[in-house]
Amino acid sequence: MKRLLTFFVIVILFGCGQTEKKSDGQWKTIEVGDYLFDFPSDFELVTEKGIDSYVGKIKGDSIEFGFDFGYYSNDFEQTSQEYLENGFWRNELSYRFMKEGITYDQTNTPKIDVMSIRPATIQDSIIGKGCDYVAKCKHDKTEFDFAIYIPNEIKQTNYSIDTVDNQYRKIVWAKDPQKGTTGIYLRDLNGFNKSINSYLAISVATSKLTSKQQETALKIFKTGRHKSGKK
Template sequence: MIKSLSRFSLFVLLLTGCGYKSDHNDTKLIDFGYFTINVPKEWEQIKLRGEDSYVGEIKIDSDKVVYFDLGWYSNSLNEDDDQEDYMIEKGNIYLRDTPKVVKGKQVYNYKYLDTATETNLQKVRQNKVDRINIDGYKTKLVLSKQTSNGVTGVYIDSLWKAGDSKDRFMMSAYRLTEVQRAELLEAFKSLKFYQAPKRK
């Protein structure tokens, strides 16, 4: 765990260039019932009602929020599954071409790029993926290659056993500034999980 957290901290420093450091006097602890997280004092907790999972938000500013989903069907933040600029088919990558207008409608064609190896996929993805450890859980860390575009998020595939399934956890935000992204990365490190959701 220490090795993973050190790697994570180094990742944060490399991302921000100047090395963002949080001041614990400027943070507050938010308790969501099943987990806690330390965030900047000005961020606000927002309660939501989910259909089949526990969801909520943390408001960063007037137009940006951190969203979380704890349940059986939490989004795994797999960019390849939710993409319009490229598609993967039969082990190959195809890039979407400039649309043509046919009978008043835009029609897209896809052109072959290369085989769908991890190296080739990294060339077309907006986000980078790393594997880290948070609070003892194996965690997928997703970071946009450019600030103000893409996603900053974490995904844990198995928090607790839930009947025949398992509870998963996702927390993410989109289009963050460099400072906001560094603050969120610091917040991710502070995540502590302590209670499994009660099932009816």
Template sequence: MKIIGAILLLGLSSCISPKPGVWQTMDLGEFTITVPKGSKVQPQESVDSYRAKIIGDGFEFTFEYGAYSPKLTLSPEEYIQLEEWHMDESFGPLFSILKPSPTLESVVKKDDSTYLATYKARECINSDSCSLNIDRDLYRRYFAIKDSTLEYEFRLPKELLQHDFTVSTTDSTFKRVFIPNELDKHDAGVYMINRNSCIEDNEYHCWKQLALFTSGTVKISRSELKEILNSLTLK
């Protein structure tokens, strides 16, 4: 905590004002962020990460930097990329016991919220011990069984469809800014990673990850909130 405290003091003492008298850029050691002048940093206890709050007039952010920072609200594209529908109650328990495991062949968008995932399942279907053959009626409630494939229709979580996302990628960083349509119902925030810190090119297993999100009522304008979130830069 002494190290973190020193970083915070250094950051506050070295603030610059891109908009004199109105805004200040805080240098918080691992990243910088531009916020309305007068904002303060409040360190938080944490075991494996650098965690604190940024408190200003009409807003409060919590941030966490480290290997275990939360991914926060995924964009629809990330939801598909990470195959998050595998966590569905109607999918996970049945699919996980299929041996040999079916392999994902394609994901096709049917409309703004509905997708169809198709899996190659020939090896499992041809196996006498495959759970699919033992209890086919149960599987048919959730999957379409066609020859050697399984089809699973899923919907994106409603929360994902109630946000505006801006995703940007460079050779060294990934950044996702998300702002809900209704600020009183969902958090806004930023998720960033240093791509050079990722293990085996896995962009979701990285040592240097930053999650920053609103914690409490947001009373600043939507444009000001967007400007703050977009200003966040990893060092």
């Protein structure tokens, strides 16, 4: 019985040592496609077979990132501003003017002009209860207000967007790191491919993090750079 108990104690202690293993404080550079990132020394690159892009994982002792380098990399959720400019809500505008018995396509879909967009007020509940914005729209000679609701996925995400060394950089981090995505999307502004109408880009992302792990992930993302600007 004592031997069995001793065995279990050793297993528990060994398991704890493995799960709590931390980086030695040193960082190293890992190359992913055309990009370089600095990671704590415990991270390693693991490549996988992709169909139309270079994919794989960058695995550390406590965090695992997935990456996709190619022309179809995920640029994550739209920001509120991007949603207002290009969101699905614009497709809904035409529905109210469609008539039964008519098959619609791009040539005869009712045309709606969005004249302005403003933040919603309490009084706008008569237009749409709990809406976030109100668009002033026009169809032929008819003007109307349209309630816009920003998707919860966007509301629950923080964003940082800028351009560094001719690279469009979008960093997203979930307000609740346990439930949402924390990631980076880097797009080479010189890497546009006309034949497929897309940019060469990379996305690196993870999820189900603690607040401390999310801090580490954001530090890693901020080191992301194109090889042409190699430090």
